[in-house]
Amino acid sequence: MIALTLTEVASAIGGELHLRGADTPDTVVRGTVDTDSRNIGPGDVFVAKPGETTDGHLFVSVAADAGAAAAVVERVVTEASVSQIVVPDVVTALADLARAVVARVRAHGDLRIVGITGSNGKTTTKNMLARILSDEGETVAPRASFNNEVGAPLTMLRVDDHTRFLVSEFGASGPGAIAHLAGLVEPDISVVLMVGMAHAGGFGGIEATRAAKSELIEATRRGGTAVLNADDPRVAGMASIAAERGMSVRWFGRGASADVRADDVEVTADGTRCTAVVDGVPHALHLRVLGEHHVMNALAALATATVLGVAPDAAIGRLEELQLAERWRMEPLGSERVRIINDAYNASPDSMSAALRTLAQITGPDERTVAVLGAMSELGEWDGEEHDRVGLLAVRLGIQRIVVVGAAARRMFLEAISQGSWDGEAVFFPDADEAYDYLTGELRDGDRVLVKSSNAAGLRFLGDRLGEFFS
Template identity: 40%
Template structure:
C-alpha cells in the first residue's frame, strides 16, 4: 500500500479520528475486511455484512497489529469514523490509485473466463515489471478497492478483474482505478436475469470498460464475439483484436493432449508464430490464453516470451477447473466456484476431452442462479449437454431447476440421480465412485458444491 498517516486517510475519506492518540501513525500494509488477516501496519475496514458486523472485531484487528479501523462509529480503538465504510474504502482506493504514477492499470471483464485469464496474465506481466493482481475472484465493489490498496510505489502493473451484475458496476469500478488497458473476453449468459434477460444489455454494461480507456490506451477485444467487437466504436483507445477465426492475435492448429490440455500456435499482430502448450484443462482455455497474449503483446512483450510464459503458467484459483488426483485413482475436477450456462457447457466439453472415451465420467451439477425468466430453459439445455458430452452418471443437486437438468439427461439415456443438497450428493459419491473415475463438480456459489468438491478430494486423502 502507498504509505499514509491516519491524518491523511481521514482527510482523503472525509472521516474523523477517534481514540487515535497518534494521527501520524503510518498505515503501510494492505487494508483488510477480515480481522483474522490484520497485520502490523494494516487498516481494518469494519464492513457490516448479512451474517456479521465487522465493528464487533475491531479490537481483535488492532490487537493483531492493525493501525486503525475504518468504521461507522467509535469502536474503542484507533478509528477513522465515516458515514459509510464501503464508500470510504472506495474513496481511499481512488486516492491511492491516483498516487500510483508509475503503474499501468490493466482491467479485464467478460461473462466467463475472467479469473482464469487474470491468473494467466498475472504470470506473464511480471516479465514487464512488478505486478499486483486481483486475488481469487475479488472483482466487485469490495474486492477491487482491496486489490488497489495492495499496490505500492514499486508496482508497475495493476491487474484488475472487474465483474458486473448490473449496468453501472464497471463504470463505478473504473472510476476507482482508471484503466489504460482493457480486455473484454466475451458476452454470455452469466447473471442474465439481472440484465433484463438480454445479451445486448450485458454487452452495454461490460462495454463500460472500454469507454473508460484514454485515447492513448489499448482496448483488447475478442474478434470471435460480435457483441464484444461492437464495442470498438465505443472507445477512443487503440483496438487490438484476438481470436481463433480471426483477429490481430490468433490461435491456430488447436489440439488437446491425452489429459485434455490444449496446445496451439500463437500468431502475433506482425504475423510471427510461436507454439504454446498450456498446463490448463479444456479447449476453452485457448481463448483465455489468446486474450492474455494480446494484452502482453500490446504492452510490448516479445512473442517468444509470451508463449513461453503462457506455457509455464499454472492454475492459481481454487474451484476453477482445478484438477486433483486422489490416491485411489479418482480424478476430481473442482469447477464449483460458480456456474452459468456457458461455463457449464465448456466444463462438460473439457470433462469429455479429459476422459477421451477411456474413463468413466461423473458430473455433479448444481443449479445456476440469476438467469431470469428463462432459467428453466437454460437448465433443460444443461441436461441435454450432459448427454451430448456422453457423461456416464449425473448427480443433479437442488430442487426444481436441478430436476429439469435431471429429467432432460435421463430422457437422453444418462444414468441420472436427483438429490436435495450437497450433503446428499457427497453420500452418493461415496458409494458410486471407483478407481479411475473422472468426476466434475460444478454449480453456482450458493449451492455449496465447492465444499463438496473439497470433501470429495479427501475421500481418501487426495495427493496434492
C-alpha cells in the same frame, strides 16, 4: 498501501479523525488495508464494514489489539485503542481511498493499469496475465475473485511506489457497477472477454449484460487500448466505443482476422496444445490448465501482454508454467485411477457447456464420463430453459453418468431422462451428502468426473471430498 499521514487518509475519504494514544495528525500509516480483522497486523488499516451476518465495528478492538494503525468506521468505537476515521459509508470511503492512492502512484511513476471483465474467464485471464507480467516488474492482481465494490478497491490499495502493473478484475452486480469500479483507476488497457448469460437475470437480459460490460471501455483512459474478443459479436461491437475515445483495438480470437489467435487446438487430459499466432508469427503453446475454453483466456492475456511490450515467446513460456487457473476452477483432484475435476466455484450456461465438452474431450475410449451437476445462479426468467439446455447437452455429448444435486438443478435431471434414445443413466439427489454416498460407491477405475455448479450450490466442497476419497 503507500505511506500516508492520518490527516491525508482522512482528507482522501472525507472523514473526521479521532486520535488515540500517542498518534498525531501527522502519524504515518503504510500497512495493508482490509475489511477482515483476522488479516490485520501491525501498521495495517482496518475498515469496519457492516455485513449481512455481522458488523465490522464489533471487531475494531480486535484489530487494535492486533496492531492496527487506524480504523475506518461509521461510528466511533470508544473502547478501541486505535485512531479512527469516521465516515458516512465505509464502502464509499474504501473506493475513495483507492482512487487517491492509485492517482498518487500514477502521478510520479510508470504504473500501467489493466482492467478485465467478461461473463466468464475473468479470474483465469487475470491469473494468466499476472503470471506473465510478474517477471517484468512488481505486479498487483486480485486474490481469488476480488472483483466487487469491496474486493476491487482492496486490490487497488495494495499498489505502492514500486508497483509497475495493476491488473484489476471487474465483476458487475448491476448496471453502473463496472463504470464505478473502473472509474476509480481509469485503466490504460481494457479487456472484454465475452458477453454471456452469466448474471443475465440480474441485468434483465443479454443485451443489458453487454451494456454493462461495455462500461469498462467507456471508463478506460482516452488514447488507451481495448483488447476485444473478435469471435463474440457483442464484444466486437464495442470497438465503436473505443474509436470514440481515440483508443486502439487489439483483437484476440480463433478466427483468421484476430491479431492473436489459436490454430490446431488439441485437447488432452494433460492440457491443451495449439499454435498461438501473434501478429502473423506462429508459436507453439502447451497450456497445462484443463479445458479448451482456456485457450481464449490465454489469447486475451497474450494480446494484453504484447501491448505492454512483453515478447510473445517470453509470455508463452510463463503461461506454460501455470498448472491451475484458480482453486475450484477445473482443478484436477483424485488420482489416475479416478480423476476428479472440481470446477464448482462458478457456473453459467457458457461455462457449463465448456466444462462438459472438456470432460468429453479428455476421456479415453476405455474410460467413463461422469458429470456431477448443480444449479447455475442469477439467470432470472431464463433459469428453467438454461438448466434444460445443460441436461440436453450432457446427453448429446454422451456423458455416461449424470448426477444432479439440489432442487434448483432438478430440471437438468428431468431433461436428461426425457431423452429416450440416450443409453446412459441420470440420478438426482437433494443434497451433496446423499450424492457423496452414492458416488463413493458408484465410481470405479477409469472414471473421469466433472463436478460443476455455481458457488451458491456448494458442490466445490463435494468435489474436494471426492478428491480426497479417491486420492
